[in-house]
Amino acid sequence: MENHTHTPDNLVTLEVEGMTCTNCALGITKTLEKTGLSNVHADFASGEVSYNSSETIGTDTVVHKIESLGYKVKNAPGDAISTHNHGNSSGWGIEKKFFFTLFFTVPLMSHMVFPHDSFMQNPWLQLGLSLPVVIVGFLQFGKSAINSLRQGVPNMDVLIFIGFTAAFAYSVAGAILYSGNHMLAHNYLFFETAASIITLVLLGNVLEHRSVKQTTTAVTALGQIQNTIARKVVFENGADKLIEVPNSEIFVGDILQVNTGDRVPADGIVVNGTATVDESIVTGESIPVDKEKKDPLIGGTVLTSGSLRMQARAVGNQTVVSAIIKMVKEAQRSKPSIQRLGDKVSAIFVPVVVGISALTFVLAYFVFDVTMQQSLMQAIAVLVISCPCAMGLATPTAVMAGIGRAAKNGIFIKGGKVLEEFAYIKTIVFDKTGTITNGRFEVKDIDLLNNANRQEVIDVIVELEKHSSHPIAKSIVSALGKEAKPIAIVDIIEEKGLGMSGKIGDDFYQLGSEKILVTSPQTPLLKEKGLNSEGKLYLLKNKTLIASIAIEDSIKTDASAVINELNQNGIETVLLSGDAENRVNTLAKNIGITTVYAQKTPAEKLAIIKTLTAKQSTAMVGDGVNDAPALSASHVGISITGATQAALGSASIVLSDKENLAQLALAHKIARHTLLTIKQNLFWAFFYNVIAIPIAAVGLLNPMIAAGAMAFSDLIVIGNSIRLKSKKLR
Secondary structure, three states: OOOOEEOOOOEEEEEEEOOOOHHHHHHHHHHHHHHOOOOOEEEOOOOEEEEEOOOOOOHHHHHHHHHHOOOEEOOOOOOOOOOOOHHHHHHHHHHHHHHHHHHHHHHHHHHHHOOOOOHHHOHHHHHHHHHHHHHHHHHHHHHHHHHHHHOOOOOHHHHHHHHHHHHHHHHHHHHHHOOOOHHHHHHHOOHHHHHHHHHHHHHHHHHHHHHHHHOOHHHHHHHHOOOOEEEEEEEEOOEEEEEEEEHHHOOOOOEEEEOOOOEOOOEEEEEEEEEEEEOHHHHOOOOOEEEOOOOEEOOOOEEEEEEEEEEEEEOHHHOHHHHHHHHHHHHHHOOOOOHHHHHHHHHHHHHHHHHHHHHHHHHHHHHOOOOHHHHHHHHHHHHHHOOHHHHHHHHHHHHHHHHHHHHHOOEEEOOHHHHHHHHOOOEEEEOHHHHHEOOOOEEEEEEEOOOOOHHHHHHHHHHHHOOOOOHHHHHHHHHHOOOOOOOOOEEEEEEOOOEEEEEEOOEEEEEEOHHHHHHOOOOHHHHHOOOOOOOEEEEEEOOEEEEEEEEEOOEOOOHHHHHHHHHHOOOEEEEEOOOOHHHHHHHHHHHOOOEEEOOOOHHHHHHHHHHHHHHOOEEEEEOOOOOHHHHHHOOEEEEEOOOOHHHHOOOOEEEOOOOOOHHHHHHHHHHHHHHHHHHHHHHHHHHHHHHHHHHHHOOOOOHHHHHHHHHHHHHHHHHHHHHOOOOOOO
């Protein structure tokens, strides 16, 4: 059995050990693309390589290609999939190597404090101490460096490999040539340089692995909640009993018992009992939600009180949590355009640095008459102080931290490119119903006209609205459903922005906004009765007005504060609605929106969005149902539809808490600060290399200090990204 992961969209994911930087990932990507695979993505942070499966290229071939580059596929065919995170296992392996090399490097470095005639100056002793370290260096960096050169994508390991190899080879030559004269041999021995380069780079890798893991905690936390033990209800001999089963053995239709403190093991519905559920892991909302019979449950959420029985409706890869994990991972694959600069520089960085190192040696030794030893040390210092990793880490670590912080707060952002676009947004267009307002409508009054029968009116309204997904329709069905009697309506049609229609026998009914009144000769009756058309629905029977339904929707409590914050940040806010003009204008005035488009059909909304996007960067916020075309046409579509499978696929950004518009303001802050972090990281990476390489070239840094500085530069970039997880956003 093959133990790699196939996702429903034909994507294969392998867990790969040994990637330490973006150059490593780039080498794997290019190699697999040359093989003929498509949609290849290698992520050094998560240790995953994914690609679209191919009928002509088997998994064995892919594994062989990856392992020929010097990496290890942990879940190759025939292996058992590791349940540990890549960063953990790979990081632990590097830690063991680091401590092993440190054991030999410390005494080797101590010779610098002993007199020249002491036993520590013996070249063969130094060779013996450095050899185990160099062997580790060859295994850790040498194979990767050689294979990256074979693939035409030289990585960071090439610089490290050349540096410690040159120091070690020069020292071995010195030990052989001057073995009888320790005083003279001392000037040619740089075994401690070779060993310290390897040890310090390994230390940097250990710290880097630990730090990078912190930028992926959101996905890790979500993944951990899937590994739950469930109590399945089984029926035997007329009685039911509970058996404990792992999450993987839950099937659709299973009845599960969930008690206080338990995680909900799958998506489903309450069949018995009541409980209070903490859904913050999915929605970001800290206030627990009460659940009773027929209420939906999201897998991974926690019962804070009560107990219930549920029926599983979605399991495994079909759950909301699985969809979120998949979406967040895919988001991390999407590169913002600002990363292209770093990628281009990283691709040519290694050969350029090797050239600078060679030029440094030639100029120092042949032009400036510097000694052979010093010239070699300057050239090695150039190699080991250079850091393409910092540039490669600048963008992905910031994107992972930003997307992770958003996900922790119930905001799901589909990629670094979306983050970047949202940070630059100039206009945000809001739908009204369910976005600015709560979308929970109350039926205030029903006015009957032309001797209409109230029961008939209620029956027709409820039956028509059952076939609509609009929030108003759902609220009306909820409010009037208990009074309604079942009736048979045929030929039911929903016209977006207009209303519903259907037939009972020879009678034709229409239900909708005041727009349908143009077909009714009885419209003047509204004025005769003093009825206002604002905020009402109308029911027509055979083109004759028989009822008006007064409805009311409340504004979200945080709407005004969010609009004010966006306006203060220089973002133009726009209200775009299908509702009547007076009603929309009143709402906009109450919350601080100055630009209003009212009484617009979905087609008109789409045209307005296209006009706005042609002028400047525009985002659209809607409920993801009848606003889908406008959401798609905007630069960034933002859906307020809750944490559901359908919602996660409807827009570029999904706000999971329908009651909390403040998530929008937080999403914008996260986007702006992520972009700022990327710029800071790239500045440091470029600045470091521009300054450090010349300093090393002129001989002001020895290779040991250079190796430490190189590791330090990576940590600054990663640390700045980690700061994004908890920094105060303004």
